Amino acid sequence: MMWKKILPIIFGLMMLAVPVTFKPVSAADTTVVILVSDNEADCALANYLANLTANVVVVKTPWGIYDPNITAKIISYAPAEVIIIGGPVAVPDEYVEDLQNLGITVERWWGENRYETDLAVIKNATEKFQLQLQNRVILVAGTDLAGIEKALQLAIQKRAMIILVNQTTNITKIMDRLRIRTENFTIVETPVMNQTMLMIQKQLKEHLKECNCTKVQVNMTAERALEAIQMAEEKINAAKELAENATNPAIDNILTTAEKQLEDAKDAYNTGKYGLAYGLALAAKSKAEVVVRLAGEDIRKMIMNNTKMRLERELVRVEAQIRVMERLGVNMTTALQLMEQIKTAIRNGDYDTAQELMVKLKEEIRTSYMGSRDIIKEKSHIPVRGRGKP
Numbered sequence: 001m002m003w004k005k006i007l008p009i010i011f012g013l014m015m016l017a018v019p020v021t022f023k024p025v026s027a028a029d030t031t032v033v034i035l036v037s038d039n040e041a042d043c044a045l046a047n048y049l050a051n052l053t054a055n056v057v058v059v060k061t062p063w064g065i066y067d068p069n070i071t072a073k074i075i076s077y078a079p080a081e082v083i084i085i086g087g088p089v090a091v092p093d094e095y096v097e098d099l100q101n102l103g104i105t106v107e108r109w110w111g112e113n114r115y116e117t118d119l120a121v122i123k124n125a126t127e128k129f130q131l132q133l134q135n136r137v138i139l140v141a142g143t144d145l146a147g148i149e150k151a152l153q154l155a156i157q158k159r160a161m162i163i164l165v166n167q168t169t170n171i172t173k174i175m176d177r178l179r180i181r182t183e184n185f186t187i188v189e190t191p192v193m194n195q196t197m198l199m200i201q202k203q204l205k206e207h208l209k210e211c212n213c214t215k216v217q218v219n220m221t222a223e224r225a226l227e228a229i230q231m232a233e234e235k236i237n238a239a240k241e242l243a244e245n246a247t248n249p250a251i252d253n254i255l256t257t258a259e260k261q262l263e264d265a266k267d268a269y270n271t272g273k274y275g276l277a278y279g280l281a282l283a284a285k286s287k288a289e290v291v292v293r294l295a296g297e298d299i300r301k302m303i304m305n306n307t308k309m310r311l312e313r314e315l316v317r318v319e320a321q322i323r324v325m326e327r328l329g330v331n332m333t334t335a336l337q338l339m340e341q342i343k344t345a346i347r348n349g350d351y352d353t354a355q356e357l358m359v360k361l362k363e364e365i366r367t368s369y370m371g372s373r374d375i376i377k378e379k380s381h382i383p384v385r386g387r388g389k390p
Contacts, residue, residue: 031055033079035070037063037090040145041114041164044152045121046085051156053129062238064292066094068320074099075324075369078376084108085121089293098317101362102369114142118164122178136160136184139171139200141193143282145231146224150216151188160186167196171203183212190218192279225274228281229265235288236262239295245302246295254294258287307351314358315342321365328379330372335364 036046038060050056057077061070074082082099084091087110099106109124111117125131140151142164155162163174174180185204189197197215204211218224236258243251265280303309319339326332338361345354369376 031057031077031079033074033077033082034058034085035061035074035082035091035095036085037061039063039086039090039114040148041142042086042090042117044148045118045162048152048155048162049121049125049129052131052159053125061091061095063090063235063289064092064296065238066092068098068317071095071098071317072320072324074104075102075321076328076376076380078373078380079104080373081105081107084110086110086117087112092296094317098321101366102321103366115164115166115169118142118162119174119177122161122163132159133161134159135182136186137180137182138162138186138188139165139197140188141196142166143286144188144190144193145228145282146218146220146278147188147190147193150218154186154188154216158186165196165200167199169200169203171200172207175207183208183210185211186214186216188216188218190224190278191220191275192282220275220278222269222272222274225265225269225277225281228278228285229262229269232258232262232265232281232285232288235285235292239288239291242295242299243291246298248294248298251291251294254287255291258284258291261287308346311342311346311351311354311358315339315346318358318361318365321369325365325368325372325376328376330368330375332365332368335361335368338364 032055034046034049034056036042036058043058043060046058046060050058057079059070059074059077061067082104084095084106087108090110091108096106096108107124109117109120111120126133136158138151138155138158138160140147140162142148143166148164151162154160161178161180163171163178165171187197187201201213201215204213236255239255239258243255261280261284265277265284268274268277268280303313318335322332322335322339326336338357342354342357342361345351345357
């Protein structure tokens with residue numbers, strides 16, 4: 001059936017984000033899960049927090065794609081709280097619905113793009129986790145895969161702040177916004193992002209009387225170029241699968257361009273032009289993500305306009321939750337019975353009854369989760385502690 005092929009998509013594109021609320025976290029509290037997309041920028045921020053903060057676990061989801069198995073994985077950590085890094089395009093609001101239906105507190109830290117998300121994470125994490133950072137800032141281009149990887153290593157080592165930049169960044173405004181008073185900056189760059197980082201360095205010298213600016217050059221190797229190519233290929237394959245059920249006329253042209261850039265990247269790689277291959281791969285990946293977003297918008301509308309598809313989608317979502325809790329020792333007999341009744345109602349075309357039963361099923365799952373978190377913890381993951389102290 002078509003709906004089974006298009007289940008893992010962006011359902012949260014046009015929904016409002018969850019309001020941000022704060023509850024201080026101490027090292028003695030239970031595990032906090034950070035849910036983040038595999039976007040290199042957002043993912044680096046999540047890993048940064050996990051390394052500097054106790055009892056934080058990172059769970060990744062493919063950018064722009066909802067997968068009920070990710071919710072099931074989060075359940076297996078039995079968290080009372082989940083922090084989402086990234087907006088509803090990157091991490092669909094279906095996850096928010098799943099988690100809140102279970103009684104889990106959800107916060108979303110995000111901005112209009114990865115640069116605004118970075119600033120939101122810095123502000124919120126400093127307040128929530130009471131991070132004590134050193135007087136140093138790491139600057140790196142927000143789409144520079146290899147540069148971000150190096151920046152993350154340095155930020156963890158130095159307990160420094162990571163700020164993502166691009167050609168339109170006004171570093172003076174960012175410093176004022178975050179109340180940065182340091183003159184110690186590390187600029188991380190690959191040859192592909194050289195012009196962007198030169199512009200940032202110029203701004204720093206103009207703004208600061210004295211700038212203790214250290215430059216870290218990340219060499220472009222065959223391994224780094226190949227990593228970018230492989231990532232672009234994965235994104236394009238996901239985009240192509242979603243595009244099969246989309247109707248937006250712009251998708252085909254964007255996808256064709258992405259595939260051409262990927263082929264050019266492979267050709268450049270095979271001739272030893274690793275910097276060129278890296279840049280082309282990043283461009284192809286970016287276009288593939290546009291396709292994922294556009295296709296997701298189409299498919300979401302399709303599902304929302306079809307009652308049967310919507311119910312079947314809901315059934316797959318809750319079944320993933322039931323199965324993981326059952327595997328971890330929670331008695332889900334009542335939930336399983338309700339699920340079978342819903343399946344029967346859908347087969348009979350009795351959608352009103354199916355919807356009524358779905359409400360009861362979600363309440364039963366919530367009650368089971370809230371009453372069995374200790375059981376889940378005992379039989380599942382051992383909480384992961386960060387390498388540093390908040």
